[in-house]
Amino acid sequence: MKVLNVAEKPSVARSIANVLSRDHRTEETKSPFNKLFKLDYKLRDLDVEMWITSVSGHLKNLKYPTKYQNWEKWDPIIILKEAEIENNISTDKQNLEQNLKNFAAMCSRLILWLDCDREGENIAFEVLEVCRESNPSIQVYRAHFSAVTQVDVRRALDTLKQPDENLSNSVLARQEIDLRIGASFTRFQTLLLQKQFNLSSIISYGPCQIPTLGFVVGRQKEIDSFIKEQFWFLQSEDDNKCIYNWEREHLFDEFIVALLFERCYQDNAKVINVQQKDVQKWKPYPLCTIEFEKLASKKLKISAHKAMELAEKLYNKGYISYPRTETNKFPPTINLQNIIRDQQNHPIWGDYANKLINSAFEYPKAGNKDDKAHPPIHPVKMMIENEAQNKQEWDIYQLITRHFLACCSKNAKGSETTITLQINDEFFSKTGLVIKEKNFLEIYIYDEWSQIQVPNYQCGEIIKIKLTLQKGSTSPPKPMTEAELIGLMDKNGIGTDATIHEHINTIQEREYAIKKGQIIKPTKIGLALVESYEILGFTLHQPFLRAVMEQRMNEVAQGKMEKSQIVQTTINEMTIILKQLQEKQNLIIKTFGQYLEALKNYDQDNNDDNDDNQNNNQSKLHTNQEDQINQNQQKTIKNNKMLKDKKSDDLPSLCQFCNSQCLTFKQLTGNSIKICPKLCQIQDDISQNALNQSKKNKDNCFLCNICQNFMKIRYSKIKQTNFLGCSSYPKCNQTIFLPDSVKTIKTIDRQCNKCKSTMFSIQFSENSNQVNQNSFFCLYPGCQQTIRADWKQNCKDQNQSNRGQNSEKLPFQPHAQNGNFKNKDSFSNQQKFPQKKN
C-alpha cells in the first residue's frame, strides 16, 4: 500500500523523510523545488510505502474574474458586495497540482502534514480537494506535530486525526473579506484622488497596510503637536563626582522646587541606606520571527524586509532553521546540545560552544508563544565568515547563532548597590553595579550591561554634598523606528510574523511613508490620507477593525459562526462606510487637497532630516494648544499630587481661596507647613518670619501674593487716596485698591486669625455707609475673614472703571503681564478679592 504525505514546504517534506528513514529515495517532480521522497515504513502494523512530497504554501488564490478588470466601469460597491470571486489554483502552482493528482492516483491514503495553524488547515483542504479529483476514494488524515523531530513525527503518525473544516473556513472568510474590502476601497480612493492630485502611485487600502500607516502617522502627530514644558529638579553631587538623583525626579512647578531647594540647601547629607543585592541580566528568549526582525533592524541596521530575505536565503542553503516562526520556546524533543556541537569548531565562537557543552549549558527560557509548527530560529549548520555571500548575510547568520548560544547560556550576574541620601526631608539615590559573571553576555554582543561605580559609604555617615537646582524640559516623543512599528503591529494583531515586514514595505511602495535609517515617517500623502479619514470621522486607519476581524475568524474557527455569516456581516458594515465615503467624496477631495497644500514642503523638510520638531511648522496642522495646556496642567496636578502624597500628614487641607488640595510638608521641628499648589496662600515659617519682619517696619503689611515682597501702604497723588502697593514696583504691579470711603489706613500689631496677615486699622469718611467707621480689617487678597461684601463690589467696580483709561496715570494698576512669576494668571483668577484681574 502506498501512502501519500504532503507537507507545506519542501524542507518539511525532507525532514519528515529524514526522520522516518535514513534510506529514503529522492525523485524529481514537475516542480524543481518540491521533491518526492520514497521510503518503506511500518504504519500501525501495516507495511506501507511512504511517498512524501510538498507544496509551496497556498495552491489557490482568490481573485475577481477578468470582466471586473476595468476600474471605471464598475461601481466599487458592486466590487465590494456583489461581484463573484474565483478561487482557482494559481498559474505558478499548476505543476504542484499536477504532482498531487499524479501521486494521489497511485496512493490509497493521504496524510496532510501542513503547518498546524489556520492557514495550514486551509492549505490542507486545498491539497485534499486536488487529490480527491484524481482519487475520490483516497482516505484522508491530518498529522499534528509541533516540530519535525523523530519523537514528534512518530507521535503524529500514531495519533492521526481528521482535518478541521472550521479552521479552514475561517481562512476563506478572511481571504474574501480582505479581497473585497481591499479592491473596492482601493479602486474608490485611487479613482477619486489619483488624477485630481496627479499622484503616481495608486491610493491603496488594505486592512493591514492602513493601520500600519496609522501607527506611523499617529506618532508623527504626537511629535508635531508636542509642546515643550519646563521642569525643575534637585540634584546632589558628592566629592567623588557621584551624582544622586532626586526621588521626586522632577516637578513642573519652579516655585515649589525653589522652596524645597531653599529648605534643603546645606553642605551635608546623611547616608540613610546602603542596600546591596544580587541582580541578574536575563538572557534572551529563543528567537521568533518578530523578535528577529526587531533585532536585525535595531542592532544590525538591516530592515525587517531585507533581514527576512537574507534569512530565507540562509534557510534555503541549509544554514538556519525555518525563519518564519511565532514560537519562542524550544520543544523538549529538539536536541540543543547537538546544535551547539555543530558550532564547536567555529573560529570565532567555537571555544564558547565548547564551554557550553562542557559545563556552562543551561536550558533556554521558555517564551509564551508557540505556533505548533516551527521551532525558534536557530543555526543548523556552521558557517564561517568567508562562506557568507556578503557582510549582511554574515551579520544575520551571526545574530541567529549568537542569539541561540546566548539562549543556552546562564544569565549574567551582578551586584547592585543603592545609596540613599537624606537632605532635610528630601531623598536622593544612586545605584551602582558590579558585574560578577558575564555568562551569556560573552557571546551576545548585542546587549550591554555597564558597571557603575558608587562610593563606599556606611549607613549613618554624614557626607559632603553639593546641592543644585536644575532646570530641564520635556522632550517630544521619539520618531518611530521600524523595530517599534513591528512591536506595535505585533501587539495589535496587524499582519502575521511572516507578513509584518511586507506591510511595512507596502506603505513605502505606496509612498505613504518613507524610511531613513531606522526611522520611519509618513509622507504628505500618508498624512493627508489618514487625516482625511480622521476629519471625516472614519476609523479605517485604526487597528481595532483588524482585531474585530480576528475575533470573527476565531468564531468561525471554533464553529460558533458560519463563514457566510461573518462575510455578510463584515461586508455590510464596510458597504455603509464605502457609501458614506462616496457621498462625501467632494469633502474628501477638499480635505485631502487642503492637507497636501498645507504639507507641500513637508516631504522636503523630512528629507532635509529636519528632526527639530518644534520648528516644523508645516506639519503642525492639529496643534491644539488648549488641549496641550490642559495636559500640562494635568501633569502639574499629577506631580503636585505626588508631592502631596509623599508628605501628607493626612490633615484635610483645602486652600481657602481656590479649594485646591494643599500640599503639606513636615519640617524637622515636627511642624507642618501647607502650600496651595496654585500658590494662593502660603502659610509657613518663611511667610511667618517675613510677617514678623514686617512688623518691625510699620509700613510693611504682608507679603505680596504674587511676588512675595512686602506690600506697603502708598498714596496716589492722582487719585488722592491710599492704596496698597507691592514694594518691588515696577517689577511687580500688584495693587490693592481701597474704597473711596477710606479716610485713613494703618497697620496694627495684630494678625488675622485666619490667614495670619498683619491687620489694618481703617477709618472711613463720615458720609460712608460703613456701619462701623473705625474697624480692624484683614486685607490679604482672598482672605474672607473680615472683608465685607459691599467692599468687594465697590472695589471691583473701581478697578473695572480704571482699566485702560488712564493706565499711565495709574502705574499701580494691577496687570497680568509681569512674566517673572509662574501661575500668576491662574492665581489671580482664583482671587475673590477686588483687585482681581482678567
Place this chain on the structure above:
DNA sequence: GCAAGGTC
C-alpha cells in the same frame, strides 16, 4: 492597477 496569507 486592488488585499493578505502562504511559499521558492
